[in-house]
Amino acid sequence: MTIIIAATRPGRAGLPIAEWFAALAGAHGEFDVAVADLAKIDLPLLDEPNHPRARQYTQEHTFRWSEIVDASNAFVIVTPEYNHSYPATIKNALDYLHQEWNGKPVGFVSYGGVAGGTRAVQHLKQVVLPLRMKPIFESVSIPFHFQRISDGTLRSDRTLDDAAEAMLNELAAHTPAGEAPAHSPNGAAHNSHRL
Template sequence: MNAPLRLEIIVASTRPERFAPVVAGWLVTALGERPEFEVGVLDLRDLALPVDLTETPEVEAFRARLAGADAFVAVTSEYNHGYPAALKTALDSAKYEWRAKPIGFVSYGGLSGGLRAVEQLRQVIAELHMVSVRESVSFAQAKRRFDKTGMTDDAAAIDACDRMLNQLAWWGTTLRAARTVEPYPG
């Protein structure tokens, strides 16, 4: 049980001119200083998940990747007070693979910093039998928060990220141990 937790970062925005890679890149860099995590990135732009939720080899591969994860972070923008459709498709493309696993959120957007999208996601996450950690990271007016190298000096976001990752590590370790002892009953 001392093995690092497999953490999958889900990059939710698929728009052509998206800012998501900057935010996700910053998170990957922050995770580089956290030996308790082994990090993967699931960029929804690169996945061919069918919106009609049909079974395909791509969906099977996606589910296998989720099954191997111990925790998740969704990096999400906010579009029209909600989260991207690609993220809803990803969430609905699997079922049991999400269960009894924690998820954190890094959001970005205009004045709200994506917080309305996160609040909607927390409802969906609960229905998937996941644990939504309390702490989240939010970047209001995100393009102003990052420098040309993709880093930020936003102290509140850096602190929130550290607290979120601490919670993900605790929940990830606890739930991995519990799943090993007894399968989740959902």
């Protein structure tokens, strides 16, 4: 499973939230967990001349991103809510590829104000469905996330941990059987790191 951190701005809350979730996913026992940090991957705005379905890539960053996504059999997107929707970074990352996403389950960990990022997730589901991904029902939403983060660490509680466990259970049930666990190809060389 690959956890994608959508936020890229300095001081983002997505990093400690992803670290918390990655630790739970690792302890779950069903996943080989990798993290794809879009701030480190640093994809420019889509700059490929061919439609992603053709897989006729011309840019080295696209080949690297394709390898990371292709190696994964499930995804969790950790996203903030910006102006009642998702950040442009995750839309851009999704748009770069097509076949690599097909048939793979995806869960969401969202955060924000009173809505906990749920509006961003609803919009993202409309994006992943045409990529033939399989968004799962269970999700984790963290309202007023800024009240839970101190010294770069998310202070969780039973409610959040239980929501994460429910999502991980459903994600495991929908991950294609018989496939090798996901892992980050070549680790840091592809701007993805393991937790």
